[in-house]
Amino acid sequence: MGLLGRKYVMEIVCIVGVHGTVRFGEIESHLPGASTSTLSTRLEELVDAGLVERERYAEIPPRVEYELSADGEELATRLEPVVEWVAEREEMST
Amino acid sequence: MGLLGRKYVMEIVCIVGVHGTVRFGEIESHLPGASTSTLSTRLEELVDAGLVERERYAEIPPRVEYELSADGEELATRLEPVVEWVAEREEMST
DNA sequence: CGGTATCCAAAGTGATACTG
DNA sequence: CAGTATCACTTTGGATACCG
Numbered sequence A, B: 001m002g003l004l005g006r007k008y009v010m011e012i013v014c015i016v017g018v019h020g021t022v023r024f025g026e027i028e029s030h031l032p033g034a035s036t037s038t039l040s041t042r043l044e045e046l047v048d049a050g051l052v053e054r055e056r057y058a059e060i061p062p063r064v065e066y067e068l069s070a071d072g073e074e075l076a077t078r079l080e081p082v083v084e085w086v087a088e089r090e091e092m093s094t
Numbered sequence C: 001c002g003g004t005a006t007c008c009a010a011a012g013t014g015a016t017a018c019t020g
Numbered sequence D: 001c002a003g004t005a006t007c008a009c010t011t012t013g014g015a016t017a018c019c020g
Helices: A009-019 A024-030 A036-048 A070-093 B009-019 B024-030 B036-048 B070-093
Strands: A021-023 A052-057 A063-068 B021-023 B052-057 B063-068
Touching: A009 A021, A009 A024, A009 A036, A009 A052, A009 A063, A009 A070, A021 A024, A024 A036, A024 A063, A036 A052, A063 A070, A070 B070, B009 B021, B009 B024, B009 B036, B009 B052, B009 B063, B009 B070, B021 B024, B024 B036, B024 B063, B036 B052, B063 B070
Parallel strands: none
Antiparallel strands: A021 A063, A052 A063, B021 B063, B052 B063
């Protein structure tokens, strides 16, 4: 899946995975570099790919929550060691 | 590292990891989608990041071999489950 | 063979406006 | 709040050709 190579995808999967269920704004706050529109697009792609599920609540104010699907969880599990190592390695060089 | 999110990076790491030492052309043949220039750029970035090492031989015809550094090996190990799972999942849907 | 140089298309960004 | 839409702009990536 070329989707994995797209910007922010791994990060999003991890963020959602860690939180369990997350709202749009929260994901956004963890990705300062990503624009609203890009994040929106990525999330849609992830939902289409069956890795993330979106739950929309008809409330005021509106609330939308994202969480990983079973496949998403599986991916997150496998992704964890990678992201962890990368994070550690980044600290070293700073 | 945002580098991981760049196109082909994970694939390249895996390809180099599997082969041990690889020549430019061989990597290219495993990535039909990537253009020469992109591959060249990616390899340079990977070398700069200390994940891949380049060995240039002053022969005719010229030969250049790439192989993973210790860090690259570590990354490849952690990346393996991810790539494996993604590959299986792709097969399912085809 | 293994690239770099060049030029062009596509993806992503930022800001802002608008909707349910 | 959680987006979608738009537009101008920057960054990436692709195609091709040429060089050592």
